[in-house]
Amino acid sequence: MLRITNIMMPDGTRQNIEISLSQDITIDGTNLLALPGLIDPHVHFRVPGLEDKEDWQHASVAAIKGGYTTVFDMPNTKPATTTKERLDSKFAVINQQLQEVNIPLKYKLFFGADKNQFHEIYKVKNDIVGIKVFMGASTGDLLMDDESSLHAIYALAKAHDLIIALHAEDELIIRENAQKYASETDFKYHSIIRAPEAAVKAVDLVIKLTEMYGVTSYILHVSTANELELVRKAKERGLPIFVETCPHYLFLDDSMYPQLNGRAKMNPPLRSKQDQDILWNALNNGVIDTIGSDHAPHKLGEKEQPLCKCPSGVPGIETSLPLLITAWKNGKTTLEKIAQLTHDNPKKLFDLPDNDDLVLVDIENYRELKDEHMATKCKWTPFVGMKLTGFPRYVFTQGRLFDCDKL
């Protein structure tokens, strides 16, 4: 039996918890907070083909150390996950990698939308968590920037009752800006090229498609005030639109390029402090539904290249929860809200079964984030140097208790 005494719950009460376990273990919960096993609806664990950046042996450890027991992985791998054959082989490789490290991480896969492979969707519809659409190009070669293909994918999603997850940035605006600023070398131009207008235009189109087809749209990594305003109004009208934001938009902003350079390059890019303030309001008042880490590792050597060569993406699955818990300590949000965003809402939206996963989070000790502490294969964090609390101490999942300090 696992006995946890006097542990704090998200509503602030203290409880004793008992869970069936093969050994007898008692944990003093006085300095700990109990959360359900967290769900990260947006990770890039890079398998197959990009294992120099990340693999499931490393990423599963990073997930458990971050308090996550379920993840949804993205299809922009090499090759991209756009056929049944590739999906099946991806499942097989992931299962093998998880078996090697003996980590029972639960996962689901998004299927990549590719206009040349539409016929594959009906073959995989029961095996995937949803369809991922890149309206703007990012890492990898997935792109669907023409309206007729977008209509076609919404019609397919409707026919097969699938959720569409969208990378909503307008490709044309980005390409025009990229040409205009082609000779710039300062990383701040990344935020100027991938301007807020590109995100807003794409979100506007997503809302129209959602209304037209009645398909559930999950807008990934929302980062600007104006996108949120569109979403707020669409939700008010009862449209099935759900939105995610990511820790980097909540804890970093576009004034930080001078210190972070390539470490701050991701798509969509960092935004202004004003956008960030509005993101926090939207998070607290229910416009934002989930937090995804968008864990998108690249090697530090790649990130240290000049702007034009530096790939977009940052790791984040091990730092999301400590950032949020530290924000709670600083009065920015509540523990109940954190539990909603990282568990209750994604569970409901993606219709996941109940489980008894539990994360015991240390809410008293502060630790400075260092690259070398990271379990991700890429071994760096854009939040380097921040002093955070809220690191998971133990994770219970599928009958096993993990001591996070020993992973």
Ligand code: DOR
């Ligand atoms: O910054 C990003 N990195 N944004 C994306 O859309 C993709 C991701 C990646 O896979 O590297």
Ligand code: ZN
């Ligand atoms: Zn992503």
